[in-house]
Amino acid sequence: MPDSSLFPLDIPTLAFSRGLMQIMLAGLLVYVGRRHEQGAGARLWAAGFLLNGISLFLFSITAHGIWDTVCVVGNHLALGAGSACLLLGFWAFGRQRAQPWLAALVVVIPLVALLAFEGAWPNARLRVLTTAFGQLVFLLALQASLRRPPRHEIEHIYRRLRVLALVYAAVLVWAYAVVANVLPTSSRLDIGYHLAIFSVASLLFMLSLAVTCLALQFALLAARNEDLAMVDWLTGLLNRRGFFRAIAHGDTGRADAERIGSVVVLDIDHFKRINDQHGHAAGDRVLQAVADRLRELASPSDLVARMGGEEFCVAMPGARREHAFARAEAILAHCRNTTVPAADGRAIRFTVSAGVCEASPTLSIDDALAQADAAMYAAKREGRDRAMAAHDLEHDARA
Numbered sequence: 476m477p478d479s480s481l482f483p484l485d486i487p488t489l490a491f492s493r494g495l496m497q498i499m500l501a502g503l504l505v506y507v508g509r510r511h512e513q514g515a516g517a518r519l520w521a522a523g524f525l526l527n528g529i530s531l532f533l534f535s536i537t538a539h540g541i542w543d544t545v546c547v548v549g550n551h552l553a554l555g556a557g558s559a560c561l562l563l564g565f566w567a568f569g570r571q572r573a574q575p576w577l578a579a580l581v582v583v584i585p586l587v588a589l590l591a592f593e594g595a596w597p598n599a600r601l602r603v604l605t606t607a608f609g610q611l612v613f614l615l616a617l618q619a620s621l622r623r624p625p626r627h628e629i630e631h632i633y634r635r636l637r638v639l640a641l642v643y644a645a646v647l648v649w650a651y652a653v654v655a656n657v658l659p660t661s662s663r664l665d666i667g668y669h670l671a672i673f674s675v676a677s678l679l680f681m682l683s684l685a686v687t688c689l690a691l692q693f694a695l696l697a698a699r700n701e702d703l704a705m706v707d708w709l710t711g712l713l714n715r716r717g718f719f720r721a722i723a724h725g726d727t728g729r730a731d732a733e734r735i736g737s738v739v740v741l742d743i744d745h746f747k748r749i750n751d752q753h754g755h756a757a758g759d760r761v762l763q764a765v766a767d768r769l770r771e772l773a774s775p776s777d778l779v780a781r782m783g784g785e786e787f788c789v790a791m792p793g794a795r796r797e798h799a800f801a802r803a804e805a806i807l808a809h810c811r812n813t814t815v816p817a818a819d820g821r822a823i824r825f826t827v828s829a830g831v832c833e834a835s836p837t838l839s840i841d842d843a844l845a846q847a848d849a850a851m852y853a854a855k856r857e858g859r860d861r862a863m864a865a866h867d868l869e870h871d872a873r874a
């Protein structure tokens with residue numbers, strides 16, 4: 476066998492650099508996990524990379540006697556525990572049910588390798604192969620955990636990671652098939668050569684995995700921030716932006732023509748007076764009480780939003796004008812019977828005016844809202860605390 480190598484780096488040096496890199500990435504993930512509200516996944520990933528790093532450090536040490544045993548035991552235990560933590564991290568991040576038996580399996584396999592082929596029947600080749608089998612189980616479990624992304628925004632990252640894990644699993648099988656003497660080795664491609672290629676592949680995989688974990692955490696944060704930008708902080712309802720986005724994305728779950736159905740625009744009567752008499756904080760509580768009533772009376776497919784100030788809107792998918800009108804009147808009655816405590820202990824009573832408009836394939840959502848708004852102002856002019864339909868306004872105008 477010629478004494479030549481395409482890889483001037485020896486495997487322990489590569490293992491040392493891989494270990495160092497993983498420990499550094501673990502530090503970065505700890506930082507990210509601590510700063511984010513949903514950082515449980517990142518913290519578990521950090522533990523996984525740290526343990527993997529320690530395992531590689533121990534692997535790269537050349538020790539003798541008892542210290543050699545300590546290094547081999549530590550290497551196997553840290554490797555199994557590290558893989559289990561990475562899996563637990565993906566389950567926590569994806570809000571999936573953890574599968575303790577699977578996590579236990581990736582810990583038990585290197586342990587069995589250690590006890591059986593280091594302790595009972597010493598056989599380095601079988602020990603290495605069993606440990607590699609544990610890594611293969613980890614990669615397959617990782618593949619399975621990436622099947623259902625928790626949000627559509629991170630779907631493409633999950634898809635790429637699945638491809639990456641698959642390619643790495645193929646390299647792992649190829650490298651260890653040589654160790655098992657399953658593949659023929661030419662005079663040039665000896666076991667060391669294959670393991671060196673595997674070491675580089677492993678370095679690249681773990682680096683990509685860590686960068687992907689960071690990318691996932693940031694993508695989740697960006698998606699959550701986008702959610703917050705769609706929600707009114709005071710009432711928890713959609714805000715104007717969230718309402719139009721939900722309409723555009725078809726969140727009502729209906730086909731186009733039916734999607735919008737009818738819209739009801741609601742406005743609290745003499746709200747300025749409530750603010751002036753009872754203070755802004757009491758006014759805020761009235762806004763929250765209206766939001767609660769709307770939530771209570773909404774059907775699951777309705778979109779309920781605070782469009783700004785004291786104006787609210789409910790999109791009722793599939794609802795015809797008469798049905799929407801009846802529901803608007805029910806909301807008004809509910810608000811009429813609601814009391815909100817003022818700071819001085821008095822009960823604040825309030826009323827709401829509403830305008831109803833049925834959308835149609837020829838009437839855009841903007842036009843339907845404008846017509847419902849006009850109907851709501853007509854209701855105000857008629858004396859407030861009532862609902863009016865845009866359709867009736869048209870009829871009156873024509874008469």
Ligand SMILES: Nc1nc2c(ncn2[C@@H]2O[C@H](COP(=O)(O)OP(=O)(O)OP(=O)(O)O)[C@@H](O)[C@H]2O)c(=O)[nH]1
Nearest residue numbers: 742743744745746747748750755756758759784785
């Ligand atoms: N407390 C509180 N008040 C708000 C908020 N947003 C807008 N307002 C107040 O809502 C009031 C709206 O007053 P107007 O537009 O005159 O309407 P109104 O008094 O309800 O009269 P009508 O609509 O004609 O019945 C203003 O005084 C705003 O300051 C808010 O988030 N909290």
